[in-house]
Amino acid sequence: MIIEDLLIAFGAEIQHYKAGEIIFREEDLPVYYYQIEKGKVKLNNYTEDGKEFIQNIFSDGHSFGESLLFVDRQYPMNAVAIEDSSIFRMSKSGFLNLVQTNPEISLNVYQCLAERMYYKYIMFYNLSFQNPVSKLKLLLDYLKSYHDDKAPYSFQIPLTRQQLASLVGLRVETVIRTIKQMEKDKMLKIEKRKIYY
């Protein structure tokens, strides 16, 4: 979200993470701004019995966890690379400095934060009260909103069923059952196990 040249000018460095590598953990103190150059990252939590809930998944060009740089608190979630990734890492002071000296950048940051809040708003209501079809449909709609082609079945869901399940708090089996039901209802299409929405 922030121009790479500017990141570098304010002290950012590229870090490489292997798939599965942890970038930061719950209860760590936020001391860096992270922006993905290339790769994929998930923010998650684990319940006591080991179940994973995915807060969000980010890919190329996205930053993550920056809201925590504005409050004096520990991270409430983990960040894990889910593919081999190259990520810009800039110190908190560099980030705050950058935001203070560049109005356009801070506006940009506001927009990112607002986007995250929007996602939380729609998901929270939906995950609290709705049935599996509604939960998955909302998630798919949200994912597709970043896709230029709005035609039906034009968007291949870039996530595994397990990841979908972890994003909406369902089990894989339920996601599989529900996705099949949605295919019957012509809401999506399945080809070679890939989901097209």
Added chain:
DNA sequence: TCATTAATTCGCC
């Protein structure tokens, strides 16, 4: 071709 990982199925609660 073997190994790994994801998807799917099944029976039961």
Added chain:
DNA sequence: GGCGAATTAATGA
């Protein structure tokens, strides 16, 4: 809708 186990398909050394 969740759970555990078993089967099958896809993918990539």
